Amino acid sequence: MEEAxxxxxxxxxxxxxxxxxxxxLSHKTNRERGINMIHxxxxxxxxxxxxxxxxxxxxxxxxxxxxxxxxxxxxxxKFWFGTGVFVYCCFAAVLPEFRGKGVYGALMKQQERIxxxxxxxxxxxxxxxxxxxxxxxxxxNGYKKVSYTEGNDCPWVYLVKWxxxxxxxxxxxxxxxxxxKTLRMTRKRMLKLLKK
Numbered sequence: 238m239e240e241a242x243x244x245x246x247x248x249x250x251x252x253x254x255x256x257x258x259x260x261x262l263s264h265k266t267n268r269e270r271g272i273n274m275i276h277x278x279x280x281x282x283x284x285x286x287x288x289x290x291x292x293x294x295x296x297x298x299x300x301x302x303x304x305x306x307x308x309x310x311x312x313x314x315k316f317w318f319g320t321g322v323f324v325y326c327c328f329a330a331v332l333p334e335f336r337g338k339g340v341y342g343a344l345m346k347q348q349e350r351i352x353x354x355x356x357x358x359x360x361x362x363x364x365x366x367x368x369x370x371x372x373x374x375x376x377x378n379g380y381k382k383v384s385y386t387e388g389n390d391c392p393w394v395y396l397v398k399w400x401x402x403x404x405x406x407x408x409x410x411x412x413x414x415x416x417x418k419t420l421r422m423t424r425k426r427m428l429k430l431l432k433k
Contacts, residue, residue: 239299240299240300241299242297242298242299242304242335242338242340242343243297243298243299244295244296244297244343244344244346244347245295245296245298246293246294246295246296247293247294247295247296248296250301251296251303252281253280253281253282253284253285254280254281255281255303256281256284256294256296256303256306256328257279257280257281257284259303259304259305259306259330259332260276260277260279260284260306260328260330261277261278262330262332262333263277263305263330263331263332263333264277264330265333266333267365267368270367271367272365272367272368272391273391274364274365274368275391276327276328277330279328284308284328287327288308288310291310291311292308292309292310293308293309293310293351294306294307294308294328295307295308295309295344295347295348297331297335297340297343297344299335304331304332304335304340305329305330305331305332305335305340305341305344306328306329306330306344307326307327307328307329307330307344307345307347307348308326308327308328308329309324309325309326309327309348309351310324310325310327311323311324311325311355311357312325312361316383316384317383317384317413318383318397318404318405318410318413319359319404321359322357322359323352323357323359323360323361323397324348324351324352324355324357324359324360324361325361325362326345326348326360326361326362327362329341329344329345329362329371331344336370341371341374342374342377342378345360345362345374345375345378345398346378348360349398349400352400353400357400358399358400358401359397359398359399359400360380360397360398360400361395361396361397362375362380362395362396363393363394363395363396364393364394364396365391365392365393365394366385366392366393366394372394372396375396375398376396378398379398379403380396380397380398381396381397381398381403381407381410381414382394382395382396382410382411382414383395383396383397383410383413383414384414384417385414385417385418385421385422386421387421387422387424387425392421
């Protein structure tokens with residue numbers, strides 16, 4: 238009989254390198270598909286430093302094995318959909334053999350509980366637009382696509398979940414996201430043409 242999966246805050250017996258290894262292994266498929274996520278290449282020390290001093294790392298464990306991770310930081314920002322403090326999720330990863338078993342959803346639910354306990358109504362994450370597995374899981378769990386950017390390293394899709402319910406109907410999110418994506422992709426193409 239399989240042991241139950243638990244979501245816990247990072248204990249001392251799990252090293253930052255252990256966490257790096259889970260992230261690195263879980264992103265292998267992405268690397269093979271040309272989706273290079275910045276955080277996946279961070280060493281254990283870089284992950285620890287990125288989260289210091291207020292970020293927290295949470296683990297999905299089965300027995301004593303770490304099978305998934307997610308970190309969160311409180312951030313302040315101003316977006317078209319609202320301003321203020323939100324919980325930013327990063328370093329989300331689930332080992333390939335545990336995908337499709339609700340581990341990612343359980344890790345995200347933990348972030349939502351943290352936000353709710355702190356009186357924060359928004360949980361935000363970002364990912365590469367070709368990372369369809371993460372986007373599908375986030376949408377299934379009530380997240381909305383809210384922004385699209387073309388960064389220096391790669392494009393990003395931003396997704397947000399309101400703990401107490403979204404402030405707008407879906408068509409508003411769909412229209413805003415579609416407009417932003419079109420605008421940013423057009424800008425990128427124009428800049429490429431100007432460089433020729």
